[in-house]
Amino acid sequence: MRRSITASTAVTWLALAACSTAQTPGFPPATQRSFAEMKTRVARGDPSDGQELQLRWFASRGAAQPASDVTVVNRRRGIGPLPQERDPQLSEDRLVVVSVDATGRELDWRLVMDPRLVRAEFPDAQGRLSGQTFQRTEINLLVDLPNDTDIVRLRIYAPQMTADGFVLNLLVTVDLQ
Amino acid sequence: MSARPFCRPRRWNTVAALALAFASSAAIASAEPVTALQLSGDAVNRLDIVVLGDGYTTAELGKYAADVTAFLSGVFLQQPWAEYRPLMNIYRVDVTSLESGASHPENNVTKNTALSAGYNCSGIQRLICVNPTAVNLVLSRSVTATQRDLVVVIVNDNEYGGSGGSIAVASTNAQAVELVLHESGHTLGLLADEYTSQPPNCDLSVEPSTANATMQTQRGSIKWDIWIDSSTAIPTTTTAAAVPGLYPGAQYCPSGKYRPTNNSKMRSNGVPYEQINTEQMIKRVYNYAAPLDGSSPSGTSVTVPGGGSTTFQVTVPALATHTPTVTWLFDGATVATGATLVAPASALPAGSHTLQAVIQDTTAMVRNDPSRVLRATRSWTITGGALSIPGSPSSLTATSAGSGVTLTWAAPATGSPPSQYVIEAGSATSLADLANFPTGTTSTTFSTSGVGAGRYYVRVRSSNAAGVSAVSNEALLVVGGVCSGPPPAPVLAAVTAGSTVTLSWSAPSGATSFVLEAGSVSGLANLVDSDVGGNPGYVATGVGAGTYFVRVRAKNSCGTGSPSNETIVVVR
Numbered sequence: 227m228r229r230s231i232t233a234s235t236a237v238t239w240l241a242l243a244a245c246s247t248a249q250t251p252g253f254p255p256a257t258q259r260s261f262a263e264m265k266t267r268v269a270r271g272d273p274s275d276g277q278e279l280q281l282r283w284f285a286s287r288g289a290a291q292p293a294s295d296v297t298v299v300n301r302r303r304g305i306g307p308l309p310q311e312r313d314p315q316l317s318e319d320r321l322v323v324v325s326v327d328a329t330g331r332e333l334d335w336r337l338v339m340d341p342r343l344v345r346a347e348f349p350d351a352q353g354r355l356s357g358q359t360f361q362r363t364e365i366n367l368l369v370d371l372p373n374d375t376d377i378v379r380l381r382i383y384a385p386q387m388t389a390d391g392f393v394l395n396l397l398v399t400v401d402l403q
Numbered sequence: 404m405s406a407r408p409f410c411r412p413r414r415w416n417t418v419a420a421l422a423l424a425f426a427s428s429a430a431i432a433s434a435e436p437v438t439a440l441q442l443s444g445d446a447v448n449r450l451d452i453v454v455l456g457d458g459y460t461t462a463e464l465g466k467y468a469a470d471v472t473a474f475l476s477g478v479f480l481q482q483p484w485a486e487y488r489p490l491m492n493i494y495r496v497d498v499t500s501l502e503s504g505a506s507h508p509e510n511n512v513t514k515n516t517a518l519s520a521g522y523n524c525s526g527i528q529r530l531i532c533v534n535p536t537a538v539n540l541v542l543s544r545s546v547t548a549t550q551r552d553l554v555v556v557i558v559n560d561n562e563y564g565g566s567g568g569s570i571a572v573a574s575t576n577a578q579a580v581e582l583v584l585h586e587s588g589h590t591l592g593l594l595a596d597e598y599t600s601q602p603p604n605c606d607l608s609v610e611p612s613t614a615n616a617t618m619q620t621q622r623g624s625i626k627w628d629i630w631i632d633s634s635t636a637i638p639t640t641t642t643a644a645a646v647p648g649l650y651p652g653a654q655y656c657p658s659g660k661y662r663p664t665n666n667s668k669m670r671s672n673g674v675p676y677e678q679i680n681t682e683q684m685i686k687r688v689y690n691y692a693a694p695l696d697g698s699s700p701s702g703t704s705v706t707v708p709g710g711g712s713t714t715f716q717v718t719v720p721a722l723a724t725h726t727p728t729v730t731w732l733f734d735g736a737t738v739a740t741g742a743t744l745v746a747p748a749s750a751l752p753a754g755s756h757t758l759q760a761v762i763q764d765t766t767a768m769v770r771n772d773p774s775r776v777l778r779a780t781r782s783w784t785i786t787g788g789a790l791s792i793p794g795s796p797s798s799l800t801a802t803s804a805g806s807g808v809t810l811t812w813a814a815p816a817t818g819s820p821p822s823q824y825v826i827e828a829g830s831a832t833s834l835a836d837l838a839n840f841p842t843g844t845t846s847t848t849f850s851t852s853g854v855g856a857g858r859y860y861v862r863v864r865s866s867n868a869a870g871v872s873a874v875s876n877e878a879l880l881v882v883g884g885v886c887s888g889p890p891p892a893p894v895l896a897a898v899t900a901g902s903t904v905t906l907s908w909s910a911p912s913g914a915t916s917f918v919l920e921a922g923s924v925s926g927l928a929n930l931v932d933s934d935v936g937g938n939p940g941y942v943a944t945g946v947g948a949g950t951y952f953v954r955v956r957a958k959n960s961c962g963t964g965s966p967s968n969e970t971i972v973v974v975r
Contacts, residue, residue: 312690313690346530346566348563352671354598366536
């Protein structure tokens with residue numbers, strides 16, 4: 227995907243793209259799971275106070291396996307209340323972020339807009355739309371989590387609609403330590 | 404990874420340092436000024452829209468503000484945005500760029516702007532991309548996590564363009580409003596495109612999750628069946644607007660997938676969302692905002708004071724043209740409607756009960772709400788308390804005008820409510836020798852007239868069937884004007900005729916009544932000590948034989964004066 231960027235920004239991006247540390251630990255037990263099962267198994271963390279992570283992520287195009295690189299470029303704790311969804315619903319425009327402790331226990335899950343997705347949709351002379359979608363491979367993801375010191379790892383899943391509902395495909399595991 | 408052509412592992416330390424510097428500069432950069440264009444409630448319970456600008460120099464921030472206002476005006480002209488605007492907060496972040504406008508690589512024009520907005524992204528002229536890292540840095544340092552449910556970037560370039568995704572981007576071209584409304588259908592409403600052109604590819608492998616696309620053709624299995632009139636043919640081919648049906652062609656598939664209306668904002672610019680998409684957008688607004696902003700009393704367990712009542716209240720956000728309804732359920736049965744319910748202890752059966760306020764948006768724009776997001780509930784467990792002695796009244800004040808008197812006080816804050824009050828008045832502090840009577844009402848004001856001049860020390864007590872409270876604060880009531888002290892001593896004279904004694908005395912200025920004293924020896928008042936009223940004389944008949952030492956004192960509101968001369972009256 228081509229971008230219009232300033233020279234200085236490009237240098238920074240390229241530098242980061244070139245040499246970020248890969249922080250992809252070993253595979254978690256499953257690389258695919260059902261969304262319904264995940265919601266049943268994983269509670270929601272305390273939303274009264276959060277932490278904010280800014281991740282730089284070099285994603286494999288259409289990856290359904292943990293093969294991407296992620297760098298935590300900023301982490302802020304004690305950011306105040308977390309946004310709360312009363313009826314969290316999935317779509318293929320969203321990602322699921324699951325927080326994990328050192329023992330592998332899953333502590334929280336969040337939905338975020340898929341930062342990889344860019345929609346290009348434009349009308350013709352009659353207003354009728356047409357469009358394309360693109361996927362960024364160099365991603366900056368802002369994710370808000372409970373301010374739980376036990377969270378040491380994130381699992382980021384992409385949903386895929388199936389006849390049995392949404393399944394979650396593991397995209398990447400992020401080690402926060 | 405092919406996208407990393409410049410990777411030089413041996414320079415890791417240098418680059419890591421650069422990355423750290425980058426992160427560090429993000430942390431210390433100043434937050435951009437944020438203007439709350441609309442604050443309708445707590446961000447935790449609102450859909451929060453944050454607007455960023457790109458390509459605006461410092462000198463153009465006024466234009467930026469005007470552009471944002473124009474953009475929002477365009478958005479909120481349309482439903483359901485107009486009706487549900489009160490459930491949204493809107494923030495404008497003043498992002499300043501070094502250069503004005505946006506990059507146009509097709510013309511070899513590069514602009515140094517804060518968010519690096521540029522046209523011709525991915526070779527599509529109208530596609531504007533921004534640098535998401537820069538956007539996230541601004542968001543991180545300028546707004547809280549709860550203030551960025553929907554992110555829009557306005558680009559200072561009038562050429563039509565924009566993009567969708569996690570960040571909606573629009574140029575200042577007025578038509579770009581439609582683009583953002585369509586993209587919000589995706590990001591907020593989780594709606595599908597209803598157009599059929601490709602790419603993207605048509606996927607008929609599975610029923611779509613979106614609310615506005617289906618592969619089902621049986622009336623009862625169609626997601627939006629509740630909207631389809633029984634007289635509407637399935638599939639539907641009418642070209643009339645706003646007729647829900649099952650229209651062939653949706654989500655990049657000319658056939659095999661169906662859309663709910665012939666046209667909509669998810670298919671074309673310049674048309675409404677139409678019923679099914681509007682319904683979904685409203686439900687997604689309620690994903691972020693419950694129709695309940697607050698309630699009282701706090702807590703979930705309430706004891707209604709015996710003999711009294713507790714007022715239960717919910718705060719419901721008013722929408723543009725309607726307000727969600729409130730229904731009160733007592734042990735599951737409807738007992739009242741409206742935002743407030745007064746629960747008297749006398750109406751509570753023994754034991755604990757459940758009181759629930761059910762808030763429901765009854766808009767006709769939503770017919771199908773299986774997750775009940777248009778509804779909120781607030782429940783309390785309530786019990787009736789035993790009757791107790793009320794607390795003391797407070798803040799007693801006493802005023803007079805002529806002989807008229809008004810007392811006011813505050814009802815007790817503790818104990819069971821009073822059924823009436825008791826007023827006490829004394830000639831000295833803490834005494835009740837002049838008045839002590841119940842008011843007979845729960846009014847916290849008492850007025851009367853014809854009160855004699857003087858100084859009264861007044862208190863009030865609360866009373867109910869359980870007993871009488873301690874006294875309130877004491878107020879000094881002065882009736883009859885202001886005086887500088889008791890009147891001077893009168894001059895007394897006496898005439899005796901048989902058993903009739905006629906006393907007369909001078910009336911000092913300001914005297915309002917007189918106190919007659921008589922004793923068996925000089926200086927005593929062991930035989931008579933009585934206020935004989937305001938006349939300067941007194942006739943006593945049938946007086947027994949004896950010698951009486953008689954004096955008189957004058958009174959006013961400041962007190963009782965010194966005795967007159969003592970006259971010795973001998974009755975034979």
